[in-house]
Amino acid sequence: MEDKITSIVTDDRIDEILHLNATKEELITILNYIIMDYKKFSMTDKILLQSQKLQKLTLEECIENRHVFLFLPGVKNSMDIKSQKEVRYTYEPKEGKILKEKYRNGRKTESTEVTYEQINKMLGSFNQSTGAFLSSKPNFAESRFIAPLLPQEEVSKREKVQVKGGQMQFVQIPRKNKPPFKNYTAEEVQKHNKPGDVWTVLNGKVYDISLYLDYHPGGVEKLMLGAGKDCTKLFNQFHSWVNGHAFLEQDYIGNLKY
Ligand code: HEM
Numbered sequence: 001m002e003d004k005i006t007s008i009v010t011d012d013r014i015d016e017i018l019h020l021n022a023t024k025e026e027l028i029t030i031l032n033y034i035i036m037d038y039k040k041f042s043m044t045d046k047i048l049l050q051s052q053k054l055q056k057l058t059l060e061e062c063i064e065n066r067h068v069f070l071f072l073p074g075v076k077n078s079m080d081i082k083s084q085k086e087v088r089y090t091y092e093p094k095e096g097k098i099l100k101e102k103y104r105n106g107r108k109t110e111s112t113e114v115t116y117e118q119i120n121k122m123l124g125s126f127n128q129s130t131g132a133f134l135s136s137k138p139n140f141a142e143s144r145f146i147a148p149l150l151p152q153e154e155v156s157k158r159e160k161v162q163v164k165g166g167q168m169q170f171v172q173i174p175r176k177n178k179p180p181f182k183n184y185t186a187e188e189v190q191k192h193n194k195p196g197d198v199w200t201v202l203n204g205k206v207y208d209i210s211l212y213l214d215y216h217p218g219g220v221e222k223l224m225l226g227a228g229k230d231c232t233k234l235f236n237q238f239h240s241w242v243n244g245h246a247f248l249e250q251d252y253i254g255n256l257k258y
Contacts, residue, residue, distance in 0.1 A: 008034055008049075008068050009079070013087040017063070022093035026116060027063045030091050030098060033119045036126050038070060047072060052079075054149055054233075071146070079236075145186045147229040149237050161219035167247060170215040175250050179208065183257035186230075193228030195220075201230040201256050207248045230256070 004019040006027070015034045017027060039045055048071040049057045062068045067081055088103040098119075102110035184199075184206050192199035198210045200223075209216075209223060216223045218238065226234055235244060245252070 004066075006031075006063050006065060006068060007081070008062075008070050009081055009085075010038075010070050010072070011080075012085055013089070014081075014085040015089045016091065018090065018092045019063075020093045024060070024063065026093060028059050029116055029119055029123075030093075031059055031062055032123055033114075034089070034091075035070075036123055038072065040126070044072065048146070079233075145190065145229055147226045147231045147234045149234060150225075155237055159219070160217050163217060163219075164214040167215065167217075170212065171247070171250065173211060175211070179253050181252075182254045184254050185257050189256065190228045195224070198224070198227045199253070200226040200228070202226075202232055202235055202244045202248075204256050205245065205252055206254045206256055207244075208251045208253050209248065212248060212251060 006017045006019070008015040008017075008031070017030050017034075019027060022030075035047060035049075038047060049059075049062055050069045050071065051057055051061075051065055052067050052069070054069075057065065057068060069079055084106060086105060088106075090099075090101045090103075092099040092101075094113075097113050097115050100110075100112050100114055101108055186201075189199050189201055189206055192208070195213065196210060198208070198213060200207055200209050209226075213220045213223055222238070223231075225231070235242070
């Protein structure tokens with residue numbers, strides 16, 4: 001186990017837990033500490049931990065993995081492990097303590113030591129102060145709000161369908177009855193999931209894709225998989241290089257509130 005590392009990956013930050021001589025319990029404590037940091041920062045408990053194969057992981061399973069992807073609702077989800085993240089934290093267990101170091105754009109900016117007792121104390125008071133909120137809200141990140149990925153065979157087909165018109169024609173259609181531009185909750189977005197009234201979320205932005213359905217080169221069926229959901233991951237699975245916002249600019253109706 002000595003040289004094993006578990007990396008918790010998000011879009012702009014990576015947390016690396018060095019296993020060294022730590023016990024399983026100690027590694028889970030460090031993991032909980034990282035998760036608490038995200039919860040505090042993003043003010044949500046709606047956190048999802050997944051493997052590279054996008055399987056949901058328990059805390060125990062997380063530390064068996066080399067890469068763990070942490071997803072937050074309404075935030076760009078990144079599965080990119082190759083490029084350097086803006087912020088990197090490392091946690092090195094040493095003689096019953098943890099050496100925590102922070103790097104910003106590759107340069108070390110902080111170095112602190114924390115004990116497991118300190119972390120457990122912080123976790124205790126954090127859970128106490130937010131426990132009521134945590135249990136009262138359904139976890140939409142874990143539920144049906146994030147459109148699930150499709151099997152790789154489906155992606156490899158790269159099937160294009162006959163559409164009503166080209167992308168240039170689509171952008172010229174006059175838009176009527178646009179909903180007010182505001183922040184929408186996941187619950188509100190979820191209601192718009194039927195042909196004629198379809199919304200989706202891409203990179204935290206809410207789009208009314210009712211009109212686009214007939215113009216999507218990948219077809220209505222595929223696009224409907226993101227109806228009333230966050231389709232960011234699915235979108236990136238098929239064509240991360242497509243500038244979705246450029247096509248849907250006129251149908252951008254607000255941002256996801258979380
Ligand atoms: C919400 C926003 C979306 C927009 C704006 C969008 C836009 C596009 C565009 C512009 C293309 C043509 C790409 C090219 O010619 O290279 C395309 C193709 C395609 N899209 Fe989407 N798409 C969206 C969502 C999705 C989703 C959620 C899926 C899958 C479930 C999907 C599956 C496909 C497929 C299979 C193709 C055809 C194959 C290919 O061109 O690579 N798209 N899409």
